[in-house]
Amino acid sequence: MRITERQPVRPLMDPEAVEGRMKARKAADRLFRMLFLTSTLLVLMVLGVLFYRILSQGLGNLTPAFFENFASRMPEKAGIRAALTGSLWLMAVVAPVSMILGVGTAVYLEEYAKKNRLNDWVRMNISNLAGVPSVVFGLLGLTVFARALALGNSILAAGLTMSLLILPVIIVASQEAIRAVPRDLREASFGMGATKWQTIVRVVLPGAVPGILTGSILALSRAIGETAPLIVLGVPVIIQFLPAGVLDTFTALPMQIYDWAKRPQAAFQEVASAGIIVLLILLLAMNSAAVLIRNKFRNRY
């Protein structure tokens, strides 16, 4: 009887092969990591180029006269007095209207609405409304506010249109803010004998104010840069006077920029850049305010 020679134990895996493949896999990992980072940085670069272009073209035009002059056929005399004032007027309408409607809806949905089909439908409706293009809101404004209610291209007509446009954003932000107020606080308030409305006004809303404000300011900053609904409403650009009330005709910053950007002369391109700088500064100010509020009141509970 021959003792068979024992076969050498085959290792479970071939270390050389594994090491060889591992190298390739690690290389792929590094390569794609670089690729992902590069395309992320690409976004950053585009933003840089955009800002650089606009600043280099527009800063020269940003003189005091630019703020004092009305629109003009001559680029060197063109200014944003009417446009900037108009935009501020517009905000004066949009801010109260959209916030009352938005916060009211959010309070209803979060505190009062029972889970039934009607309220589900309202919720679904709001999320659908957020996806409607702004130009379609312009058509609504044109038909309902400008023509049916005969408001024409007034500040009020444009303000109401813009309010409806940003309403979904404010509602969603306010809902989140209200939801973030802990239940215990409500229970404590009820336990002290407060009614539901008292609890909402004295406990829930004060707790939700930072979130509501942050969301509303961001929504307003969207409204201030929005152009399409104003164009559809027929808001003019060449305006040589300042509005005196909400029923007056007006023009707004984005409208003015649109008009300048369309013109072929290079000088108007520079004026448009200057207008864009003013618009971006306004946006920056609003966004900073929103961030400040958010940071100041973070983690209150």
Next chain:
Amino acid sequence: MGKQATGERSSVQQMIAKSAGNKRKRAAERAVPAVLFLIAAVSVLTTAGIVATLVAETLTFFTKVPFRSFIFGTEWLPFSNKDPQFGILPLVAGTLKVTLIAVITAVPVGLSAAVYLSEYASDGARRIIKPVLEVLAGIPTIVYGFFALTFVTPLLQSVIPGLKVFNALSPGIVVGIMIIPMIASLSEDAMSAVPNPVREGALAMGSTRFEVAVKVVLPAALSGILASVVLAASRAIGETMIVSLAGGSTPNLDAGFTGSIQTMTAYIVQVATGDAGYGTPVYYSIYAVGSTLFLFTLLMNWAAHRIAKRFREAY
């Protein structure tokens, strides 16, 4: 209520009785939900208003222009004096061209950014990149339009000789840049929703981070990612200012990307800035085009909603 109670020393029971007897307060308590419901109804009324407006004016349009020639017509010549044509296809073609280019531009970059943010980035990197994306998302579209017209188009013209001043390519790319933040942040949300133990399991089996991202996280987050792309495409379809400024106003049905086009949104702007008289077919045509646009975006938003819901992985 508190003020009344401090003056006279009344027992709690008396206070409760007093408070319960306060009729005005009870009435207010009952009225509030009704008032708030009315406020909440405004958003429903808005939708109803949009639909009613579009439907009513579009129906009027179809009394002047036959439905068939609107849907199947291949020529859009609304301002022709002799023989105006209202075939929507050229406008749809322009819109789809821009959307296609936008999606092709935005998906690789947006997804890369999302993968980087969700799988690779340190907290520090995230603190820089996320605000940049937010800034990008907050820039008004009129600014992007100006950028497309005065920077991207000349830049592309130096590379592509045949490119016209107004074309589909430049606004397409810039609309793509505009929707990058949307794809990036929604996709990142979807990827971040994949629980860490799943990742750690794969890493423990010897996967590299890239393999975890592509073979584990991406498939698990696929529905959210797809939904984000569809939503972003819907946004691109409804985008107005970039295409109005840089796309031109020549509706045509050809397959080229270098010539002037017109999108549905740009047509509405063109009519609104012109002087089409109230009651003319041109006036009503913007509602017909608006309805088409509304249907497109509504369907895509609905599809995105369904995709996100249907294929959601449950953990």
